[in-house]
Amino acid sequence: MKRFNKENIFQLIYVINSLVFLVYIPIIVIMKSQVKDYVYSEITDARTRFCFIFSIIVFIIFIINMIVDRNKFKTLLKKKTIFIFLGFLFWCYLSTSFSSSVRNSLYGIEYRYNGLLEFLTYISFACLGYSLNDKNRIFYFRIFTFIALIIGMLCLYNVNINGKLLPTNDISGIFYNINHYGYFISYSVIIVIFLFFHDKNIFMKILDYLVFSFFTYILIINNTFGTYIAVLGTLIFLSVYAVKKEVKIKYILLILIFVILSVKTEYNGEMVVAENFSQLLYDFKIINNERKYSKFELGDDNNYISYVGNYRGKLWIYAFKYSLRKPIVGYGLDNLGAQYEKDNIPIDTPHNLILNLAATVGYPGMLLYISGLIIIMIKGLKRIKVNDHIKNLALFVLIDHFISSMFGITIYYVTPYFIIILGMAINSYDDELVTKKARKRIKN
16 A cells, blocks of 8 residues: 555656646746747747756656665666667767767757757656656646647637737747647647547547647648658558557548648648648659759759758758768767858758767767667557557657658757657567467466
8 A cells, every 4th residue: 555655646746747847838938938029049048947957856756766666666677778778878978078069069059959968858758758657648648739739729829810929920839940840749640649549438539539630730731741741651550550459430530631631721822731742752853863963962052952852952961971971979969060061051950860860979879779769669569459549659659750850850849748758668668578378378
């Protein structure tokens, strides 16, 4: 009984922490943006300070929990992927030590804050997700969905009616950038899909379906094709899931509204998805050399290949070039800006997380990160039949994130949402799977 009471206390603390994290950031951004002549950096600093303080508090609570319940600590040590991600962080430290700008690698540049210190705080966010039990995960996802719904409505109101409610007058709202909002809204789409699969109450099913429709609409008009492709790819993977878990009718309903909105949604005078697919086809023609263009040479802005992926082609090629110069430790986190500047490119990131890691922390660091994610996803796939919808949810958020990371990188005020779910995935998937045959052998 005492252990049960202690567990309840810790779960309550984790839930409160989750609520604070989900609610505080949108509120602080909206409040500060209402101040006359507000400075963007002040909002960013306030958000970053909160995440630092929050992560320290969560980590202390997690350590106390592990001390109080030694069995939990023993279980934690059996999660092999934890050591892969810790190895990744250690390699980030090595990269920082040999960085071309240690300060940038340690703190990150303003706006993104993707330095080593921020990466270390992700440990706490992973601990938070890892610690939430099944019941509280459902609560977390419902609050996440509610917050995402409010943010989406405020963004639409800001764009179409007010224009001064949020920091920007485009659809990205509190995220300042459609790419970053794209990550957040893509997570939201996947989360509400699994709530739709999970819920038995007819009212909740209808509500989930309507929210999914709304999130899909926001995803489309946000016009970040990379995250749209990520959601589309995840939906394709979900077709197999729908058959295995016997939610085929629900899946068909989801696909139906997704296709209708994709085909019919018009924004700013254009059919958004159709235009994006047209551009994608054009990119493939360039890649396949079906258009006449000169052989690509670095520094030549007149090559069609430079504009593949909405002008990402050049960024990707140069990032690959930089990664080959320092393949072991890279240039250091958040340190590609100086390299791009030397080549007269006014952007400081390759908009591809894998290439970014290869160029900033070297190929060993990049491979550690990818191997950790892939191992978790493989373990999750093996557990689809034995896990419920809420546990399986994390797997498909990981798939969505992995696909979308081919077209961008997350930043400090978006990544924690993903890291919390990664922590859930490590808890749910990274153990020995006891199959039905194995259980029978054990009984015999």
